[in-house]
Amino acid sequence: MMTRKTKKTLSHIILYIVLILIAVLTLFPLLWGVSASLRDDSELYTYVMPFSIHTLIPVKWTAKSYVDLFTVYGFLKPVLNTVLVTAISIAFGCVLNSVAAFAFAMFEFRFKKPLFSLVLISFMIPFEAIALPLYRVADKMKMVDTFQGMILPSIASGLVLFLFVQFFKDIPADLLDAARIDGANIGKIYSSILIPLSQPVFITAGLMIFMDQWNSYLWPLLIARSKDIRTIQIALTAFNTEHSTAWSALYAGSMFSALIPLLLFLPLQKYFVQGITSSGVKG
Amino acid sequence: MLHLSKKMRFLPYVLIAPAFLLICIFKLYPIVETALESLFVDSSFTLDTYKSLFSDSSFWNSLWITLKINIVMIPLQVCLAFIVALLVNSTVKGIGIFRTVFYLPVTISITVGCLVWNIMLNPDSGVVNSFLNLLGIPSQDFFISKSQALWCIVLVATWKGVGYWMMFILAGLKNVDIAIYESAKIDGAGWFTTIWKITIPLIKKVLLFVFVANTTANILLFVPMQVITNGGPQESTNVLMFEAYQSAFQYGDRGRASAIVMVLLLLIVCICLFQAALLNENDKSEKVRVK
Numbered sequence: 269m270m271t272r273k274t275k276k277t278l279s280h281i282i283l284y285i286v287l288i289l290i291a292v293l294t295l296f297p298l299l300w301g302v303s304a305s306l307r308d309d310s311e312l313y314t315y316v317m318p319f320s321i322h323t324l325i326p327v328k329w330t331a332k333s334y335v336d337l338f339t340v341y342g343f344l345k346p347v348l349n350t351v352l353v354t355a356i357s358i359a360f361g362c363v364l365n366s367v368a369a370f371a372f373a374m375f376e377f378r379f380k381k382p383l384f385s386l387v388l389i390s391f392m393i394p395f396e397a398i399a400l401p402l403y404r405v406a407d408k409m410k411m412v413d414t415f416q417g418m419i420l421p422s423i424a425s426g427l428v429l430f431l432f433v434q435f436f437k438d439i440p441a442d443l444l445d446a447a448r449i450d451g452a453n454i455g456k457i458y459s460s461i462l463i464p465l466s467q468p469v470f471i472t473a474g475l476m477i478f479m480d481q482w483n484s485y486l487w488p489l490l491i492a493r494s495k496d497i498r499t500i501q502i503a504l505t506a507f508n509t510e511h512s513t514a515w516s517a518l519y520a521g522s523m524f525s526a527l528i529p530l531l532l533f534l535p536l537q538k539y540f541v542q543g544i545t546s547s548g549v550k551g
Numbered sequence: 552m553l554h555l556s557k558k559m560r561f562l563p564y565v566l567i568a569p570a571f572l573l574i575c576i577f578k579l580y581p582i583v584e585t586a587l588e589s590l591f592v593d594s595s596f597t598l599d600t601y602k603s604l605f606s607d608s609s610f611w612n613s614l615w616i617t618l619k620i621n622i623v624m625i626p627l628q629v630c631l632a633f634i635v636a637l638l639v640n641s642t643v644k645g646i647g648i649f650r651t652v653f654y655l656p657v658t659i660s661i662t663v664g665c666l667v668w669n670i671m672l673n674p675d676s677g678v679v680n681s682f683l684n685l686l687g688i689p690s691q692d693f694f695i696s697k698s699q700a701l702w703c704i705v706l707v708a709t710w711k712g713v714g715y716w717m718m719f720i721l722a723g724l725k726n727v728d729i730a731i732y733e734s735a736k737i738d739g740a741g742w743f744t745t746i747w748k749i750t751i752p753l754i755k756k757v758l759l760f761v762f763v764a765n766t767t768a769n770i771l772l773f774v775p776m777q778v779i780t781n782g783g784p785q786e787s788t789n790v791l792m793f794e795a796y797q798s799a800f801q802y803g804d805r806g807r808a809s810a811i812v813m814v815l816l817l818l819i820v821c822i823c824l825f826q827a828a829l830l831n832e833n834d835k836s837e838k839v840r841v842k
Binding site for chain 1: 588655682
Protein backbone atom coordinates (compact mmCIF):
# COMPACT_ATOMS: atom_id res chain seq x y z
CA MET A 269 0.00 0.00 0.00
CA MET A 270 1.33 3.41 -0.92
CA THR A 271 1.34 6.09 1.71
CA ARG A 272 -0.48 9.30 0.95
CA LYS A 273 2.78 11.15 0.60
CA THR A 274 4.34 8.85 -2.00
CA LYS A 275 1.06 8.84 -3.85
CA LYS A 276 1.11 12.61 -3.97
CA THR A 277 4.73 12.78 -5.15
CA LEU A 278 3.99 10.19 -7.81
CA SER A 279 1.02 12.14 -9.11
CA HIS A 280 3.16 15.28 -9.19
CA ILE A 281 5.82 13.53 -11.23
CA ILE A 282 3.22 12.30 -13.72
CA LEU A 283 1.75 15.80 -13.90
CA TYR A 284 5.14 17.33 -14.65
CA ILE A 285 5.88 14.73 -17.33
CA VAL A 286 2.56 15.48 -19.05
CA LEU A 287 3.09 19.24 -18.74
CA ILE A 288 6.61 19.03 -20.17
CA LEU A 289 5.39 16.87 -23.07
CA ILE A 290 2.72 19.43 -23.96
CA ALA A 291 5.24 22.25 -23.55
CA VAL A 292 7.64 20.55 -25.99
CA LEU A 293 4.84 20.07 -28.54
CA THR A 294 3.80 23.71 -28.13
CA LEU A 295 7.26 25.20 -28.27
CA PHE A 296 8.79 22.97 -30.90
CA PRO A 297 7.72 24.96 -33.99
CA LEU A 298 9.05 28.13 -32.38
CA LEU A 299 12.35 26.63 -31.34
CA TRP A 300 12.64 25.06 -34.77
CA GLY A 301 12.02 28.44 -36.38
CA VAL A 302 14.54 30.22 -34.17
CA SER A 303 17.15 27.56 -34.79
CA ALA A 304 16.56 27.66 -38.56
CA SER A 305 16.74 31.45 -38.62
CA LEU A 306 20.20 31.34 -37.01
CA ARG A 307 21.63 28.91 -39.57
CA ASP A 308 23.48 29.50 -42.77
CA ASP A 309 21.33 28.90 -45.85
CA SER A 310 23.67 26.12 -46.94
CA GLU A 311 23.12 23.99 -43.85
CA LEU A 312 19.36 24.57 -43.60
CA TYR A 313 18.37 21.14 -44.90
CA THR A 314 21.66 19.29 -44.57
CA TYR A 315 21.03 18.01 -41.09
CA VAL A 316 17.28 17.42 -41.17
CA MET A 317 17.57 13.78 -42.22
CA PRO A 318 18.55 11.57 -40.55
CA PHE A 319 17.52 12.98 -37.21
CA SER A 320 20.51 14.06 -35.13
CA ILE A 321 21.46 16.69 -32.59
CA HIS A 322 22.27 19.07 -35.45
CA THR A 323 18.74 18.71 -36.75
CA LEU A 324 17.81 21.04 -33.93
CA ILE A 325 21.03 22.91 -33.15
CA PRO A 326 22.91 24.84 -35.85
CA VAL A 327 26.49 23.79 -36.61
CA LYS A 328 27.52 27.30 -37.57
CA TRP A 329 25.58 30.03 -35.78
CA THR A 330 24.95 33.16 -37.79
CA ALA A 331 22.63 36.16 -37.68
CA LYS A 332 23.13 36.75 -41.38
CA SER A 333 19.55 35.94 -42.30
CA TYR A 334 18.30 38.70 -39.99
CA VAL A 335 20.70 41.19 -41.56
CA ASP A 336 19.77 40.04 -45.08
CA LEU A 337 16.11 40.33 -44.21
CA PHE A 338 16.44 44.08 -43.81
CA THR A 339 19.29 44.87 -46.21
CA VAL A 340 18.61 42.55 -49.16
CA TYR A 341 14.92 41.79 -48.91
CA GLY A 342 13.63 45.20 -47.84
CA PHE A 343 11.70 43.97 -44.83
CA LEU A 344 11.93 47.37 -43.14
CA LYS A 345 9.15 48.81 -45.27
CA PRO A 346 6.50 46.27 -44.23
CA VAL A 347 7.66 46.58 -40.61
CA LEU A 348 7.22 50.35 -40.67
CA ASN A 349 3.85 49.98 -42.42
CA THR A 350 2.68 47.55 -39.75
CA VAL A 351 3.91 49.80 -36.95
CA LEU A 352 2.09 52.76 -38.49
CA VAL A 353 -1.18 50.85 -38.99
CA THR A 354 -1.00 49.32 -35.52
CA ALA A 355 -0.15 52.57 -33.71
CA ILE A 356 -2.92 54.58 -35.34
CA SER A 357 -5.44 51.80 -34.74
CA ILE A 358 -4.53 51.64 -31.06
CA ALA A 359 -4.71 55.40 -30.55
CA PHE A 360 -8.05 55.89 -32.29
CA GLY A 361 -9.43 52.55 -31.10
CA CYS A 362 -8.80 53.34 -27.44
CA VAL A 363 -10.19 56.87 -27.62
CA LEU A 364 -13.31 56.30 -29.74
CA ASN A 365 -14.36 53.05 -28.05
CA SER A 366 -13.75 54.31 -24.54
CA VAL A 367 -15.63 57.54 -25.16
CA ALA A 368 -18.61 55.61 -26.52
CA ALA A 369 -18.40 53.15 -23.64
CA PHE A 370 -18.34 56.10 -21.22
CA ALA A 371 -21.67 57.26 -22.64
CA PHE A 372 -23.18 53.76 -22.52
CA ALA A 373 -22.01 53.16 -18.95
CA MET A 374 -22.70 56.54 -17.37
CA PHE A 375 -25.71 58.12 -19.01
CA GLU A 376 -29.33 57.25 -19.50
CA PHE A 377 -30.56 58.14 -22.95
CA ARG A 378 -33.20 57.20 -25.49
CA PHE A 379 -32.59 54.10 -27.62
CA LYS A 380 -29.65 53.13 -25.44
CA LYS A 381 -30.66 49.48 -25.28
CA PRO A 382 -31.18 48.85 -29.00
CA LEU A 383 -28.02 50.78 -29.84
CA PHE A 384 -26.03 48.70 -27.39
CA SER A 385 -27.56 45.50 -28.77
CA LEU A 386 -26.23 46.43 -32.19
CA VAL A 387 -22.77 46.82 -30.66
CA LEU A 388 -23.05 43.36 -29.09
CA ILE A 389 -24.20 41.79 -32.35
CA SER A 390 -21.28 43.39 -34.15
CA PHE A 391 -18.74 41.65 -31.96
CA MET A 392 -20.32 38.25 -32.30
CA ILE A 393 -19.84 38.32 -36.05
CA PRO A 394 -16.40 36.97 -36.89
CA PHE A 395 -14.35 39.28 -39.05
CA GLU A 396 -13.80 36.61 -41.71
CA ALA A 397 -17.53 36.50 -42.36
CA ILE A 398 -17.67 40.14 -43.39
CA ALA A 399 -14.23 40.45 -44.96
CA LEU A 400 -15.39 39.82 -48.53
CA PRO A 401 -18.38 42.18 -48.46
CA LEU A 402 -16.28 44.69 -46.53
CA TYR A 403 -13.97 44.82 -49.51
CA ARG A 404 -16.91 45.99 -51.63
CA VAL A 405 -17.69 48.72 -49.10
CA ALA A 406 -14.05 49.84 -49.06
CA ASP A 407 -14.01 49.76 -52.83
CA LYS A 408 -17.04 52.05 -53.04
CA MET A 409 -15.38 54.44 -50.57
CA LYS A 410 -12.22 54.47 -52.73
CA MET A 411 -10.18 53.03 -49.90
CA VAL A 412 -8.63 50.03 -51.60
CA ASP A 413 -4.85 50.19 -51.45
CA THR A 414 -4.78 52.99 -48.90
CA PHE A 415 -3.77 53.15 -45.26
CA GLN A 416 -7.21 54.51 -44.38
CA GLY A 417 -8.71 51.37 -45.83
CA MET A 418 -6.43 49.23 -43.76
CA ILE A 419 -7.00 51.13 -40.51
CA LEU A 420 -10.57 52.48 -40.48
CA PRO A 421 -12.52 49.18 -40.35
CA SER A 422 -10.61 48.00 -37.29
CA ILE A 423 -10.90 51.11 -35.13
CA ALA A 424 -14.38 50.60 -33.78
CA SER A 425 -14.61 47.24 -32.08
CA GLY A 426 -17.67 45.91 -30.31
CA LEU A 427 -15.45 43.75 -28.13
CA VAL A 428 -13.20 46.60 -26.99
CA LEU A 429 -16.21 48.85 -26.42
CA PHE A 430 -17.87 46.12 -24.38
CA LEU A 431 -14.72 45.69 -22.26
CA PHE A 432 -14.67 49.42 -21.49
CA VAL A 433 -18.36 49.38 -20.57
CA GLN A 434 -17.83 46.46 -18.18
CA PHE A 435 -15.03 48.35 -16.47
CA PHE A 436 -16.66 51.79 -16.39
CA LYS A 437 -19.80 50.41 -14.79
CA ASP A 438 -17.80 49.68 -11.64
CA ILE A 439 -16.63 53.28 -11.32
CA PRO A 440 -18.96 54.98 -8.85
CA ALA A 441 -21.04 57.65 -10.53
CA ASP A 442 -20.91 59.64 -7.28
CA LEU A 443 -17.25 60.26 -7.87
CA LEU A 444 -17.93 61.71 -11.27
CA ASP A 445 -20.94 63.67 -10.01
CA ALA A 446 -18.75 65.19 -7.33
CA ALA A 447 -16.25 66.23 -9.97
CA ARG A 448 -19.09 67.77 -11.95
CA ILE A 449 -20.19 69.79 -8.94
CA ASP A 450 -16.60 70.96 -8.50
CA GLY A 451 -16.88 72.41 -11.98
CA ALA A 452 -15.13 69.81 -14.12
CA ASN A 453 -16.61 69.45 -17.56
CA ILE A 454 -17.10 66.09 -19.30
CA GLY A 455 -13.79 66.35 -21.14
CA LYS A 456 -11.95 67.00 -17.91
CA ILE A 457 -13.72 64.09 -16.20
CA TYR A 458 -12.72 61.79 -19.03
CA SER A 459 -9.09 62.85 -19.18
CA SER A 460 -8.21 63.35 -15.53
CA ILE A 461 -10.49 60.89 -13.71
CA LEU A 462 -11.58 58.17 -16.09
CA ILE A 463 -8.30 57.54 -17.92
CA PRO A 464 -6.12 57.29 -14.79
CA LEU A 465 -8.69 55.05 -13.07
CA SER A 466 -9.02 52.79 -16.07
CA GLN A 467 -5.39 52.27 -16.94
CA PRO A 468 -5.61 48.46 -16.83
CA VAL A 469 -8.48 48.35 -19.28
CA PHE A 470 -6.72 50.80 -21.60
CA ILE A 471 -3.69 48.51 -21.57
CA THR A 472 -5.90 45.49 -22.26
CA ALA A 473 -7.70 47.23 -25.10
CA GLY A 474 -4.44 48.49 -26.56
CA LEU A 475 -2.93 45.01 -26.47
CA MET A 476 -5.98 43.45 -28.08
CA ILE A 477 -5.94 45.96 -30.92
CA PHE A 478 -2.18 45.48 -31.22
CA MET A 479 -2.46 41.70 -31.54
CA ASP A 480 -5.26 42.02 -34.07
CA GLN A 481 -3.47 44.49 -36.30
CA TRP A 482 0.05 43.12 -36.00
CA ASN A 483 -1.06 39.60 -36.86
CA SER A 484 -3.80 40.52 -39.29
CA TYR A 485 -3.62 38.72 -42.62
CA LEU A 486 -6.94 38.44 -44.40
CA TRP A 487 -7.80 42.15 -44.50
CA PRO A 488 -4.37 43.39 -45.68
CA LEU A 489 -4.40 40.55 -48.21
CA LEU A 490 -7.61 41.92 -49.69
CA ILE A 491 -7.02 45.63 -49.36
CA ALA A 492 -3.26 46.18 -49.76
CA ARG A 493 -2.75 45.66 -53.45
CA SER A 494 0.58 47.42 -53.93
CA LYS A 495 3.91 46.53 -52.33
CA ASP A 496 4.24 50.01 -50.82
CA ILE A 497 1.65 49.56 -48.14
CA ARG A 498 1.76 45.87 -47.44
CA THR A 499 2.26 44.66 -43.89
CA ILE A 500 4.53 42.08 -42.28
CA GLN A 501 2.20 39.10 -42.59
CA ILE A 502 1.62 39.75 -46.28
CA ALA A 503 5.31 40.32 -46.94
CA LEU A 504 6.08 37.02 -45.23
CA THR A 505 3.71 34.94 -47.30
CA ALA A 506 4.82 36.74 -50.44
CA PHE A 507 8.38 35.76 -49.51
CA ASN A 508 7.42 32.20 -50.28
CA THR A 509 6.86 32.97 -53.93
CA GLU A 510 9.14 35.94 -54.55
CA HIS A 511 12.35 34.61 -53.03
CA SER A 512 11.73 30.90 -53.05
CA THR A 513 15.33 30.14 -52.17
CA ALA A 514 15.70 32.45 -49.20
CA TRP A 515 14.41 30.02 -46.62
CA SER A 516 16.46 31.22 -43.69
CA ALA A 517 15.37 34.81 -44.34
CA LEU A 518 11.78 33.59 -44.33
CA TYR A 519 12.42 31.99 -40.96
CA ALA A 520 14.08 35.18 -39.71
CA GLY A 521 11.10 37.25 -40.83
CA SER A 522 8.65 34.85 -39.20
CA MET A 523 10.55 34.88 -35.93
CA PHE A 524 10.83 38.67 -36.02
CA SER A 525 7.08 38.90 -36.55
CA ALA A 526 6.49 36.57 -33.61
CA LEU A 527 9.02 38.22 -31.33
CA ILE A 528 7.47 41.69 -31.10
CA PRO A 529 4.05 40.60 -29.75
CA LEU A 530 5.85 38.23 -27.42
CA LEU A 531 7.98 41.02 -25.95
CA LEU A 532 4.83 43.04 -25.29
CA PHE A 533 2.76 40.09 -24.20
CA LEU A 534 5.10 38.57 -21.62
CA PRO A 535 5.24 41.60 -19.28
CA LEU A 536 1.60 42.52 -19.88
CA GLN A 537 0.03 39.06 -20.14
CA LYS A 538 -2.00 39.55 -16.96
CA TYR A 539 -3.99 42.33 -18.62
CA PHE A 540 -4.36 40.54 -21.90
CA VAL A 541 -5.64 37.32 -20.38
CA GLN A 542 -7.98 39.23 -18.08
CA GLY A 543 -9.30 41.07 -21.09
CA ILE A 544 -10.08 38.08 -23.26
CA THR A 545 -11.56 36.04 -20.45
CA SER A 546 -13.74 38.73 -18.93
CA SER A 547 -15.38 39.19 -22.31
CA GLY A 548 -16.60 35.63 -22.34
CA VAL A 549 -16.79 34.36 -18.81
CA LYS A 550 -18.54 37.11 -16.92
CA GLY A 551 -21.51 37.90 -19.18
CA MET B 552 -25.84 57.17 -13.68
CA LEU B 553 -24.74 60.72 -14.24
CA HIS B 554 -27.35 63.40 -14.59
CA LEU B 555 -27.53 65.61 -17.60
CA SER B 556 -29.05 69.03 -17.82
CA LYS B 557 -31.61 69.61 -20.58
CA LYS B 558 -29.02 71.47 -22.62
CA MET B 559 -26.72 68.45 -22.50
CA ARG B 560 -29.30 65.82 -23.56
CA PHE B 561 -27.55 65.32 -26.87
CA LEU B 562 -24.15 64.62 -25.29
CA PRO B 563 -24.34 60.79 -25.10
CA TYR B 564 -25.20 60.63 -28.79
CA VAL B 565 -22.21 62.78 -29.64
CA LEU B 566 -19.97 60.52 -27.58
CA ILE B 567 -21.14 57.27 -29.12
CA ALA B 568 -21.45 58.61 -32.66
CA PRO B 569 -17.91 58.04 -33.99
CA ALA B 570 -17.52 54.46 -32.73
CA PHE B 571 -21.12 53.61 -33.53
CA LEU B 572 -20.99 54.92 -37.07
CA LEU B 573 -17.78 53.00 -37.74
CA ILE B 574 -19.38 49.82 -36.39
CA CYS B 575 -22.41 50.34 -38.60
CA ILE B 576 -20.40 51.06 -41.75
CA PHE B 577 -17.68 48.46 -41.36
CA LYS B 578 -19.27 45.67 -39.31
CA LEU B 579 -23.03 45.66 -39.79
CA TYR B 580 -23.58 47.15 -43.22
CA PRO B 581 -21.34 44.57 -44.98
CA ILE B 582 -23.78 41.86 -43.87
CA VAL B 583 -26.69 43.75 -45.39
CA GLU B 584 -24.58 44.22 -48.50
CA THR B 585 -23.88 40.47 -48.73
CA ALA B 586 -27.52 39.58 -48.31
CA LEU B 587 -28.53 42.06 -51.02
CA GLU B 588 -25.78 40.98 -53.35
CA SER B 589 -26.80 37.35 -53.09
CA LEU B 590 -30.46 38.18 -53.76
CA PHE B 591 -30.27 40.81 -56.49
CA VAL B 592 -28.89 40.42 -59.96
CA ASP B 593 -28.94 43.57 -62.14
CA SER B 594 -31.00 45.24 -59.40
CA SER B 595 -33.89 42.81 -59.66
CA PHE B 596 -34.76 40.28 -56.97
CA THR B 597 -33.94 36.68 -57.83
CA LEU B 598 -33.04 33.40 -56.19
CA ASP B 599 -30.98 32.32 -59.18
CA THR B 600 -27.68 32.80 -57.38
CA TYR B 601 -28.75 30.33 -54.72
CA LYS B 602 -30.29 27.99 -57.28
CA SER B 603 -27.08 27.76 -59.26
CA LEU B 604 -25.05 27.49 -56.05
CA PHE B 605 -27.15 24.59 -54.79
CA SER B 606 -26.98 22.77 -58.10
CA ASP B 607 -23.19 23.07 -58.12
CA SER B 608 -21.37 19.95 -56.98
CA SER B 609 -18.23 21.86 -55.98
CA PHE B 610 -20.36 23.84 -53.49
CA TRP B 611 -21.64 20.63 -51.89
CA ASN B 612 -18.10 19.29 -51.81
CA SER B 613 -16.90 22.44 -50.00
CA LEU B 614 -19.81 22.29 -47.59
CA TRP B 615 -19.01 18.69 -46.79
CA ILE B 616 -15.31 19.47 -46.23
CA THR B 617 -16.24 22.41 -44.00
CA LEU B 618 -18.53 20.22 -41.90
CA LYS B 619 -16.04 17.35 -41.82
CA ILE B 620 -13.13 19.45 -40.57
CA ASN B 621 -15.29 21.17 -37.94
CA ILE B 622 -16.97 18.03 -36.65
CA VAL B 623 -13.50 16.75 -35.79
CA MET B 624 -11.72 19.97 -34.91
CA ILE B 625 -14.18 21.68 -32.58
CA PRO B 626 -14.69 18.83 -30.08
CA LEU B 627 -10.97 18.07 -30.31
CA GLN B 628 -9.96 21.63 -29.47
CA VAL B 629 -12.48 22.05 -26.68
CA CYS B 630 -11.56 18.70 -25.09
CA LEU B 631 -7.84 19.41 -25.29
CA ALA B 632 -8.35 22.93 -23.95
CA PHE B 633 -10.38 21.51 -21.07
CA ILE B 634 -7.75 18.89 -20.24
CA VAL B 635 -4.90 21.39 -20.43
CA ALA B 636 -6.88 23.87 -18.31
CA LEU B 637 -7.40 21.17 -15.67
CA LEU B 638 -3.67 20.44 -15.71
CA VAL B 639 -2.59 24.06 -15.32
CA ASN B 640 -5.24 24.68 -12.67
CA SER B 641 -3.15 22.69 -10.21
CA THR B 642 -0.99 24.59 -7.77
CA VAL B 643 2.35 22.86 -8.22
CA LYS B 644 5.57 24.85 -8.48
CA GLY B 645 6.28 26.61 -11.77
CA ILE B 646 2.77 26.11 -13.12
CA GLY B 647 2.66 29.77 -14.20
CA ILE B 648 5.51 29.11 -16.62
CA PHE B 649 3.62 26.21 -18.21
CA ARG B 650 0.51 28.36 -18.49
CA THR B 651 2.49 31.04 -20.33
CA VAL B 652 4.19 28.49 -22.58
CA PHE B 653 0.88 26.88 -23.55
CA TYR B 654 -0.47 30.31 -24.36
CA LEU B 655 2.45 31.39 -26.57
CA PRO B 656 1.03 30.14 -29.91
CA VAL B 657 -1.91 32.51 -29.40
CA THR B 658 0.39 35.52 -29.65
CA ILE B 659 1.89 34.25 -32.90
CA SER B 660 0.11 35.00 -36.14
CA ILE B 661 -1.63 32.15 -37.91
CA THR B 662 0.42 33.09 -40.97
CA VAL B 663 3.71 32.42 -39.22
CA GLY B 664 2.26 29.27 -37.70
CA CYS B 665 1.31 28.06 -41.18
CA LEU B 666 4.67 28.94 -42.74
CA VAL B 667 6.67 27.14 -40.05
CA TRP B 668 4.42 24.06 -39.89
CA ASN B 669 4.40 23.85 -43.67
CA ILE B 670 8.18 23.63 -43.72
CA MET B 671 8.25 21.22 -40.78
CA LEU B 672 5.73 18.96 -42.52
CA ASN B 673 7.56 18.98 -45.85
CA PRO B 674 7.50 15.36 -47.10
CA ASP B 675 11.12 15.33 -48.31
CA SER B 676 13.03 17.64 -46.02
CA GLY B 677 10.70 18.19 -43.08
CA VAL B 678 11.73 17.65 -39.50
CA VAL B 679 8.52 15.80 -38.66
CA ASN B 680 9.22 13.06 -41.18
CA SER B 681 12.80 12.94 -39.97
CA PHE B 682 11.49 12.36 -36.47
CA LEU B 683 8.99 9.74 -37.66
CA ASN B 684 11.83 7.90 -39.45
CA LEU B 685 13.75 7.91 -36.19
CA LEU B 686 10.80 6.06 -34.62
CA GLY B 687 10.75 3.63 -37.55
CA ILE B 688 7.67 5.16 -39.21
CA PRO B 689 7.94 5.75 -42.97
CA SER B 690 7.76 9.32 -44.35
CA GLN B 691 4.29 10.76 -44.83
CA ASP B 692 3.00 13.11 -47.52
CA PHE B 693 1.11 15.49 -45.20
CA PHE B 694 -0.04 18.59 -47.08
CA ILE B 695 0.42 17.07 -50.53
CA SER B 696 -1.68 14.02 -49.70
CA LYS B 697 -5.37 14.15 -50.50
CA SER B 698 -6.26 12.16 -47.41
CA GLN B 699 -3.90 13.89 -44.95
CA ALA B 700 -3.88 17.59 -45.86
CA LEU B 701 -7.12 18.44 -44.09
CA TRP B 702 -5.98 16.76 -40.89
CA CYS B 703 -2.66 18.55 -41.03
CA ILE B 704 -4.62 21.81 -41.07
CA VAL B 705 -6.49 20.55 -38.00
CA LEU B 706 -3.11 20.02 -36.38
CA VAL B 707 -1.91 23.56 -37.15
CA ALA B 708 -5.18 25.17 -36.07
CA THR B 709 -5.26 23.14 -32.87
CA TRP B 710 -1.65 24.01 -32.04
CA LYS B 711 -2.55 27.66 -32.51
CA GLY B 712 -5.95 27.60 -30.81
CA VAL B 713 -5.88 25.38 -27.74
CA GLY B 714 -4.01 27.89 -25.54
CA TYR B 715 -6.60 30.55 -26.28
CA TRP B 716 -9.59 28.41 -25.32
CA MET B 717 -7.66 27.03 -22.34
CA MET B 718 -7.54 30.51 -20.82
CA PHE B 719 -11.34 30.88 -20.87
CA ILE B 720 -11.85 27.49 -19.28
CA LEU B 721 -9.13 28.18 -16.72
CA ALA B 722 -10.86 31.42 -15.76
CA GLY B 723 -14.06 29.39 -15.29
CA LEU B 724 -12.28 26.79 -13.17
CA LYS B 725 -10.82 29.52 -10.96
CA ASN B 726 -14.33 30.74 -10.20
CA VAL B 727 -15.38 27.40 -8.73
CA ASP B 728 -15.39 27.36 -4.95
CA ILE B 729 -12.69 24.99 -3.66
CA ALA B 730 -14.94 23.97 -0.77
CA ILE B 731 -17.14 22.08 -3.25
CA TYR B 732 -14.22 19.88 -4.27
CA GLU B 733 -13.28 19.28 -0.67
CA SER B 734 -16.74 18.15 0.31
CA ALA B 735 -16.81 15.86 -2.74
CA LYS B 736 -13.54 14.38 -1.60
CA ILE B 737 -14.96 13.74 1.87
CA ASP B 738 -17.95 12.04 0.26
CA GLY B 739 -15.46 9.73 -1.42
CA ALA B 740 -15.86 10.92 -4.99
CA GLY B 741 -12.99 9.88 -7.27
CA TRP B 742 -11.08 12.19 -9.59
CA PHE B 743 -13.08 11.27 -12.65
CA THR B 744 -16.45 11.45 -10.89
CA THR B 745 -15.57 14.87 -9.49
CA ILE B 746 -14.78 16.22 -12.92
CA TRP B 747 -17.81 14.66 -14.61
CA LYS B 748 -20.38 15.38 -11.90
CA ILE B 749 -19.07 18.61 -10.40
CA THR B 750 -16.53 20.49 -12.51
CA ILE B 751 -18.22 20.18 -15.90
CA PRO B 752 -21.72 21.13 -14.71
CA LEU B 753 -20.32 24.08 -12.74
CA ILE B 754 -18.44 25.57 -15.65
CA LYS B 755 -21.05 24.63 -18.23
CA LYS B 756 -21.62 28.26 -19.20
CA VAL B 757 -17.96 28.83 -19.94
CA LEU B 758 -17.76 25.58 -21.87
CA LEU B 759 -20.74 26.60 -23.93
CA PHE B 760 -19.20 29.98 -24.65
CA VAL B 761 -15.98 28.29 -25.75
CA PHE B 762 -17.94 25.88 -27.95
CA VAL B 763 -19.84 28.64 -29.67
CA ALA B 764 -16.85 30.98 -30.04
CA ASN B 765 -14.70 28.11 -31.29
CA THR B 766 -17.36 27.16 -33.82
CA THR B 767 -17.73 30.67 -35.20
CA ALA B 768 -13.95 30.98 -35.46
CA ASN B 769 -13.26 27.63 -37.07
CA ILE B 770 -16.13 27.46 -39.54
CA LEU B 771 -14.48 30.44 -41.19
CA LEU B 772 -10.95 29.05 -41.03
CA PHE B 773 -9.18 30.37 -44.08
CA VAL B 774 -5.50 31.23 -43.70
CA PRO B 775 -4.04 27.67 -43.79
CA MET B 776 -5.87 26.98 -47.02
CA GLN B 777 -4.73 30.26 -48.51
CA VAL B 778 -1.12 30.04 -47.33
CA ILE B 779 -0.43 26.31 -47.48
CA THR B 780 -2.74 24.17 -49.60
CA ASN B 781 -4.58 26.57 -51.90
CA GLY B 782 -7.65 24.39 -51.43
CA GLY B 783 -5.89 21.30 -52.73
CA PRO B 784 -4.66 18.66 -53.21
CA GLN B 785 -7.60 17.69 -55.41
CA GLU B 786 -9.96 20.10 -53.65
CA SER B 787 -9.52 18.16 -50.38
CA THR B 788 -9.09 21.33 -48.28
CA ASN B 789 -11.41 23.55 -50.27
CA VAL B 790 -13.61 24.74 -47.39
CA LEU B 791 -16.53 27.11 -47.97
CA MET B 792 -14.63 30.18 -46.81
CA PHE B 793 -11.88 29.48 -49.33
CA GLU B 794 -14.45 28.77 -52.03
CA ALA B 795 -16.07 32.15 -51.26
CA TYR B 796 -12.70 33.91 -51.43
CA GLN B 797 -11.91 32.27 -54.75
CA SER B 798 -15.33 33.07 -56.17
CA ALA B 799 -14.86 36.73 -55.31
CA PHE B 800 -11.22 37.27 -56.18
CA GLN B 801 -10.24 34.52 -58.60
CA TYR B 802 -13.40 34.14 -60.65
CA GLY B 803 -14.88 37.58 -60.03
CA ASP B 804 -18.27 36.08 -59.17
CA ARG B 805 -19.40 38.33 -56.32
CA GLY B 806 -22.96 37.04 -56.17
CA ARG B 807 -21.76 33.50 -55.64
CA ALA B 808 -19.26 34.63 -53.00
CA SER B 809 -22.02 36.50 -51.14
CA ALA B 810 -24.37 33.53 -51.29
CA ILE B 811 -21.65 31.30 -49.79
CA VAL B 812 -20.99 33.84 -47.03
CA MET B 813 -24.73 33.84 -46.27
CA VAL B 814 -24.68 30.04 -46.04
CA LEU B 815 -21.74 30.28 -43.63
CA LEU B 816 -23.49 32.87 -41.47
CA LEU B 817 -26.62 30.73 -41.41
CA LEU B 818 -24.55 27.72 -40.42
CA ILE B 819 -23.02 29.65 -37.52
CA VAL B 820 -26.41 30.86 -36.32
CA CYS B 821 -27.85 27.32 -36.49
CA ILE B 822 -25.00 25.80 -34.54
CA CYS B 823 -25.20 28.51 -31.87
CA LEU B 824 -28.98 27.99 -31.51
CA PHE B 825 -28.53 24.23 -31.38
CA GLN B 826 -25.92 24.49 -28.67
CA ALA B 827 -27.98 26.98 -26.69
CA ALA B 828 -30.99 24.66 -26.90
CA LEU B 829 -28.86 21.77 -25.73
CA LEU B 830 -27.76 23.76 -22.71
CA ASN B 831 -31.31 24.75 -21.88
CA GLU B 832 -32.42 21.14 -21.94
CA ASN B 833 -29.61 20.19 -19.58
CA ASP B 834 -30.72 22.93 -17.25
CA LYS B 835 -34.27 21.58 -17.15
CA SER B 836 -33.30 17.97 -16.55
CA GLU B 837 -31.07 19.08 -13.73
CA LYS B 838 -33.88 20.92 -12.03
CA VAL B 839 -36.07 17.83 -12.28
CA ARG B 840 -33.41 15.73 -10.67
CA VAL B 841 -33.05 18.17 -7.79
CA LYS B 842 -36.77 18.03 -7.08
